[in-house]
Amino acid sequence: MRTRTIVGLSLAGLVAVTATAGWFLRGQIAMAAMERLYGKALSRAPDDGLADGLHVGLCGAGGPMPDPRRAGPCTAILAGKRLFIVDAGSGASRNLSLMNLPPARVEAIFLTHFHSDHIDGLGELMLQRWGGGAATSPVPVHGPTGVDQVVGGFMTAYTLDEGYRIAHHGQKVIPPSGFGGAPLPFVAGEAQPDLVLIDEPDLKVTAFPVRHDPVQPAVGYAFEYKAAG
């Protein structure tokens, strides 16, 4: 009985010591658990386990009205390992990072039309792609007539920040030649139902006009990946 009591007391003491240590180390324990969770979540790109093919992800499914759960319109297209973005609503680039699709991977951006909610994340997306990947050339931005005005406007707004970034991080990390976007306008109309924008052996991207009155022009895009095979 005496031995049992001592053992019981010892166990109680051990539990008390463990609980006390846990209380004082609760911060480190929480951090370790979070690091494990985040490490697990962020260690794999979402396309790591995907078959070679065409995949679509939503990096924003909201609209112009405030919504704490949804970023502005943004669609991520994975053609094999190549990442393309259709529309760049507010919060798009942050969502891409959270999806472990870093903006640095973005090969080109396609804009469907110029409603504010489809373009208000463009400046941030261009900046994150530049700064996050030491890009040496501007990101191509495809869009109907007017895309040069939109891209140029964002680049003008970010001109002061461009200087700050280069001065702060240096030209090796932030190559001046990679700032902003290179607009690639095309004429979208009924006479151009399937305008080929990219025509490569494994990838074809076409633009087609859509009705979104009174917004003109407005287009959709069709992606074909390894379609011939």
Ligand SMILES: [Zn+2]
């Ligand atoms: Zn719209």
